[in-house]
Amino acid sequence: MILVIGGGPAGMMAAIKAAETAEVTLIEKNEKLGKKLFITGKGRCNLCNDCDDPFFFEVLNRNASFMYSSYYSFTAAMLKDFFESRGTPLKVERGDRVFPKSDKSSDIIKTLARELEKRKVVVRLNTTVESVEREEDGYVLRTNRGTFRGDKVIVATGGMTYRLTGSTGDGYGFAEDFGMGIIKPVAGLVGLKLKESYLDELSGLSLKNVALTATTKEGSFSDFGEMLFTHFGISGPIVLSLSSKINRSDKVDLSLDLKPALTEEVLDKRLLREVKNNSNRAMHNLMKNLLPKSLIAPVLDQAQVDQDLPAHQLSVEMRRGLIHTLKNFRLRYAGLFNENTGIITTGGVDVKDVDPSTMESKKAKGLYFCGEVLDVDGPTGGFNLQIAFSSGYLAGMCSGEEE
Template identity: 40%
Template sequence: MLKVCVIGGGPSGLMAAYTASLEGHQVELFEKNKQLGKKLQLTGHGRCNVTNNCSKDEFFKHVVHNEKFLYSSFSQFSNLDMIKFLKSNGLPTIEEDYGRMFPGSNSSQDVVLLFVDLLRKNNVILHMNEACTNVVVEEDRVVGIKTDKGTYSFDVVIVATGGKSFVSTGSSGDGYQWAQNLDIKVSDLYPGLVALRTKEDFDLAGLSLSNVGIQIKKGKKVLYKECGDILFTHEGLSGPAILAMSSYVINSKPERIILDLICDKSIDEVDMLLLERMNHSSNKKLSHILETMIPKRLVQYVMNRLYIDDSLKANETTKAQRRSISELLKCLSFEIANFAGFDQAMITVGGIKTNQIQPQTMEAKKIKGLKFVGEVLDLDAQTGGYNLQIAWTTGYVAGSTIKEGAN
């Protein structure tokens, strides 16, 4: 039996503590908050999008950085294994759009309570309200930890401290500093899955659009191109497609975002469609005709941006004006000011470099017995349960591969 320490009571830490206890080790979990899974309870607006019900190949397509690192760990515990795990422990899941899986109770608290129950049944010692301040290493081997309440000796330490997102939940990036102190390389850190702020002001907050083409540019270079759902905010743009995009380009200093409001048609096709509707209702106001193509609030914005009078009728509209509208609907461009910060980020982009970690065990290559799991690693994915699954998987592997004599 080995003495195992898990630092952090988030998803990866909970899973690591549980799987380590299954191996018969003496496990102690340290959590700086008064409760376990504080951030976990916020996910999915309190419903907890626990994982995604897709194939492994499809899953890896949604991992933004370092998906190959996960190949080995997913062969040990995949997203489909997580669904089975929850069901076998009395918490069946329900599937929603895009394969997103939620607990049948629709309560993230039930996920946390499940793990609390499993840990207690397996005699895992919980140190609540106790913050770890350092990891103790001697001769390239972990020997224990220091907390704000004392010093402890351990054979294995699993760091599951999370990233820098959701600071209010206790995520402060401690794990990165401990790693750097031990000469374990950490990549640059950025807020991930965040909203975009534009330099232009517009009165469109709350307006959502579906199936919008998104193009991100830096100079003439296209950094990202995708189609999806967006939401206008008081500061700029958000919504699923914007959040997904942010993780890909935030470290590239993008300059412009270009929206294609009718992405299933070319400019000429949009122009022809508009002409047909204008000819069919030539005495109607141009703005009323545009309302059959885009939302009313957006029509007003388009008219104002092109300096076209709202009273203009279809039969008074010039070919040049019509063309300018068609072009704007296909190429609505905004200058990017910046992205929201860690206080609004759902995840952290960057972290402990994966080439510093053994993918089969999550153990640091330089330090015997020291493991890193979850968001502290340089692994991130799009929304849809993918990031949580990375936490479950890396936690599972870290705990289940602790063997007597091998650590």
């Protein structure tokens, strides 16, 4: 008997694979399977990324090499085939993101649930595992609904963000009970708080085709695309991606290139043209041709250019300062949004204590870990669900093998 703790993507895939060769019981604390999976991709479920296999490892933020065995055991192509061969058609969108054609995450969950039923996996809902203990001939799980015994255990309990979906960090305690290390869990793919006083005026402003750079003592990281101002700071795709690279740093310098497609020389010519054509207009009016209205005042203030200054009075020094600000608009970092708002958790079970070729703990034979509970994570775009499905598949396959 194999006991799987957690009914998310990693746990369901582990149970499905293990059930090919063994009896399996899946234990889930929620009232239904895939509660967090249901809300991924804004309810559409960005299942994986249709990139070339080597690119998958290039974009992972932490411990990419740990994923070699599990990913090549169950690649993106294999994951897509798993669902399409079971009657769930998929589509590929911008950025090679893979979604169900129906745009319904519930269709992905239903496919997994049907497969669990087909493989005769016993599913126990509303059952919270309180402890995992080792016995001479296997393991015993003590829960709020009695005791379960099995030869092997697969821990797929997720991280510690989006706690309403059941991700409350249970797996970390199970790992520590067996002497395994835990890398401090921190929210990943999360918004960044700012100290700026103008955030209320900018809240809701969405910027496209901008470049955000974050500099820490570990290095400098940049991303290009879309971002959003909120009442507390900034969010959106490029912000979320950068957050997982800087979320362990106390000091972060943020810089926003508002015109990344233009060099300073080209931008200078553009600004000179605007000044020539609007020489008697105030600078805050002239800048409407270059920036969203709500961003004009913050940019001019940072460039130390009076908003009411007539354009023809803009000096060479002022113009250079304004161009520099447009290319390097500074944002004062004040930390991460509430950790519970992070899409994923970075950190978790130290992969040094897990065999990457099997997902088995190096500290306890017959105990496996997979999915978000591990210290492996990637950017948005389907990479984190791929980590869950691939590591779950390998854990299920190896736990189901005869000794």
